[in-house]
Amino acid sequence: MEFIQFDHVSKSYDKQLVLDELDLYIKENTFVTLLGPSGCGKTTTLRLLGGFEKPDSGRIYLNGNDITALPANLRPINTVFQKYALFPHMTIEENIAFGLNIQKKSKEYINDKIKYALKLVNLDGFEKRSIDSLSGGQQQRIAIARAIVNEPKVLLLDEPLGALDLKLRQNMQYELMKIKQELGITFLYVTHDQEEALTMSDTIVVMNQGYIQQIGSPEDIYNEPENAFVADFIGESNIIEGIMIKDELVSFLGVQVPCVDKGFGTMKPVDVVIRPEDVELGYPGKGFMDGVITDCLFKGVHYELDVQCGEYEWLVHTTKYFEVGQKVSLNVIPFNIQIMNKPESEDEEVMKEDD
């Protein structure tokens, strides 16, 4: 049995099904991210593990023990809440000591822990300050400190960086990874921000409408999306309907293009996914199709282009500037063409509806 195990867990609110027979396994000491749009069930999954919600059916196991009926205060799990949820009537020291006082730890132990935790989140010497005197980023660090002093087996993080500005968010991502390494415990992180997920996670669980769409390493999820929803949600993509003519040859937008995928059968309808940075632009006639630049936006690291090819408008990222109206050719090397089965079952259909 895995460290954390969701076994056929279902949950609905007001007859609205949020999780449907969820099965999820999480290994010890990994950084796992639940990623998906709002309403996908990621927060509910986290709250079920934290003990703030009870599943309608199914069991949840931690370290081999059935914790489904265990109330939140008896679980060896701590949470960092989205809006920090610090106790406004206590000092920072009292906030951090809250859990340890309940465990009736000695004064010296608590003081040592507070010092250690504040050092870990880079806020040494803040013991006596009040919560009101802290910025959003500092409050979130205190929330992390308050959770980790209890030495939980699992740390749950519910979109903890959502309220912070971009620069701070990026810094905190690195700090969270550092803290994770230092503590050596399991992190379960919930976010809708794909960049956050790709940066920090060992494993990403992509969810949509109560179903798991794909589980894998950040590289797997980005490079080998299993379906159109994942491809669309993680980064930007050109998703085109096509037909797999035979192994290693796919037809879309009226052209036949070599690819590296096999085993789809012959003349099978598929979705073709091509990342915008994988499209190479050249002189007209040099690629598999020609098009006209209809838009060119400067994005800092790259230009974002729209290229009209007949009915379809491609999204392309390049580092070179192109004039609007310029004629170009498009080319993609076979390795960068990702072929995906069209959804067949109802479960899979859900994956596309949400676009």
Next chain:
Amino acid sequence: MINRFRTSFLAAPYAVWVLICTILPLFYILGYALTNDAGGFTLSNLFAITDAVHLKSLWLSIEVAFVTTIICLIIAYPVALILHNLKISNKGFVVFLFILPMWMNFMLRILAWQIILSNNGILNSILSAIGLPTVHILYTKTAVTLGMVYDFLPYMILPIYNALSKINDQVVEAAADLGANWWTTFIKITVPLSKDGIISGIIMVFVPALSSFVVSNLLGGGKVLLIGNVIEQEFTLARNWNLGSGLSIILMIFVLLSMSIMNKVDESENGGMLV
């Protein structure tokens, strides 16, 4: 400048209202309090509070107001907590039901209690019907306290309910997450965070209870003389406006004193238990 002129202009009706209905009467009361029949200056109306009869009434008022406030708090906090935790969509309606009695005529409600508590009233009929001895509580301190609790209870429930509603649910969840059981969460998180509501409730019950005279008139039947009754009688029966004003000023000082004590508690008690 124009802006300032305009805003002060808009406040003018209110200022006139306060001047005519609050400040002017206050000065009149002060004037009466510091003069005698003949119009000469005297402090005897203020010192009249030291009369044994008046002291007894004042002490009785403080006692009744204090007991009323405590009982209201004991009833109101659980009620507010239950209201707050109700998992229904139409919470506003349930809260409205608690306020509804406040819209009925005050005298009517107290008269109803008079009928319920009288010797041959509903309460005693029920008691004798189930074989229990009847009680004689009408025209006692108990009846007056009961009437006040009934009257002032909504003023305690509402501020506490509001304070509870303002507590972030995640903060309560965080306490459970850190290992606190229901009771610990209640004592260490919920109560301290609803302290403002408790203090508002205490002031809103204690102050009117201290100066009330209608409840004690009807349910005390002239046997329970609160300081409010004494003042009322000085104005209406004895026609001694000077003495009535003097006692009013003293009562006002007590009200202000109790409010400032509560505010002190509010400032100094950071997170500790109240009462």
